[in-house]
Amino acid sequence: MGQGMDIVGALLLLGGTFFLLLGGLGLLRMPDLYNRIQAGTKATTLGTLLSLLGVFLLRPEWGWKLLLIGVFLIFTNPLSSQVLARAAHRSGAHKSPATQVDRLAEDRAEP
Amino acid sequence: MSAEPTTASSVSGLRQFFVLVLTLMLFWLMLMGSLDGQVLLVGLIASSVIALLFRSGLTFFTEMRLNPMAIIAGFMYYGYFFKELVKANFTLAGVVLSPDLPINPGIVKVRTKLKSRMGRLMLANSITLTPGTLTVELDGEWIYVHWVLMESEDIEQATAKIVAGWEHYLEVIYG
Numbered sequence: 439m440g441q442g443m444d445i446v447g448a449l450l451l452l453g454g455t456f457f458l459l460l461g462g463l464g465l466l467r468m469p470d471l472y473n474r475i476q477a478g479t480k481a482t483t484l485g486t487l488l489s490l491l492g493v494f495l496l497r498p499e500w501g502w503k504l505l506l507i508g509v510f511l512i513f514t515n516p517l518s519s520q521v522l523a524r525a526a527h528r529s530g531a532h533k534s535p536a537t538q539v540d541r542l543a544e545d546r547a548e549p
Numbered sequence: 550m551s552a553e554p555t556t557a558s559s560v561s562g563l564r565q566f567f568v569l570v571l572t573l574m575l576f577w578l579m580l581m582g583s584l585d586g587q588v589l590l591v592g593l594i595a596s597s598v599i600a601l602l603f604r605s606g607l608t609f610f611t612e613m614r615l616n617p618m619a620i621i622a623g624f625m626y627y628g629y630f631f632k633e634l635v636k637a638n639f640t641l642a643g644v645v646l647s648p649d650l651p652i653n654p655g656i657v658k659v660r661t662k663l664k665s666r667m668g669r670l671m672l673a674n675s676i677t678l679t680p681g682t683l684t685v686e687l688d689g690e691w692i693y694v695h696w697v698l699m700e701s702e703d704i705e706q707a708t709a710k711i712v713a714g715w716e717h718y719l720e721v722i723y724g
Binding site: 458460463464467468469470472473477479480481482483484487502503505506512513515516517519523524527534536537539540541542543545546549 | 564576579580582614634635638641642644645646650652653654655657658673674675678681682683684685686693695697699704705
């Protein structure tokens with residue numbers, strides 16, 4: 439039983455780091471700031487949650503603290519991404535030429 | 550707004566105060582991992598002082614409706630949340646790993662029918678964590694969303710695609 443938990447925990451840690459790696463790759467490959475934030479936010483949230491779950495299986499006595507870290511992560515990660523995106527849009531950050539439409543800029547331009 | 554504004558606002562203020570104290574106490578006890586008398590006392594004093602200083606602070610449970618339907622919807626919301634989060638990751642993994650990077654981004658405008666502050670906050674956060682969508686700006690009932698794989702720039706269609714799934718649960722929980 440104990441060993442089985444260790445193996446599942448290690449696999450979850452591995453899965454978590456895989457998504458974190460994808461997040462890093464997304465940051466490098468995406469063409470502009472908004473797409474980079476997209477890659478960064480989602481991959482790091484799932485990657486970190488999987489890692490926390492893996493640590494929980496390896497060290498069940500840390501459960502409450504890990505849960506708290508997870509809760510803070512779920513709340514702060516999207517919030518900080520949104521604030522970054524808003525600040526970028528307000529200061530006119532470069533948008534990829536692939537961008538099809540920008541309703542926010544259209545609405546801002548109107549008086 | 551109501552006939553007796555002072556009474557109504559002081560009651561909701563009091564409720565908000567206790568909600569904040571209880572939330573902070575919960576976090577404190579989870580961090581300390583003990584129910585010792587001194588731990589409880591220090592936590593209670595610190596939580597009360599913080600709650601007094603941040604009267605208008607939002608917590609998880611602020612403006613939440615306390616009825617069985619809302620609690621069931623809360624659990625279903627988290628089920629839906631994790632399903633969407635995993636889906637978002639696989640979608641994005643597919644995009645990032647394909648050699649020609651097939652993206653079709655755009656910033657679209659969607660409308661929410663949620664009225665409460667907490668409901669809108671949760672909606673904006675949820676949108677950010679779901680497949681290829683990122684909340685850029687909130688303006689009243691309008692939300693501007695960056696969409697990596699844009700399917701429609703029409704307000705109604707984008708709202709149905711991005712917002713409807715979340716609103717279904719959030720309007721029961723927060724309104």
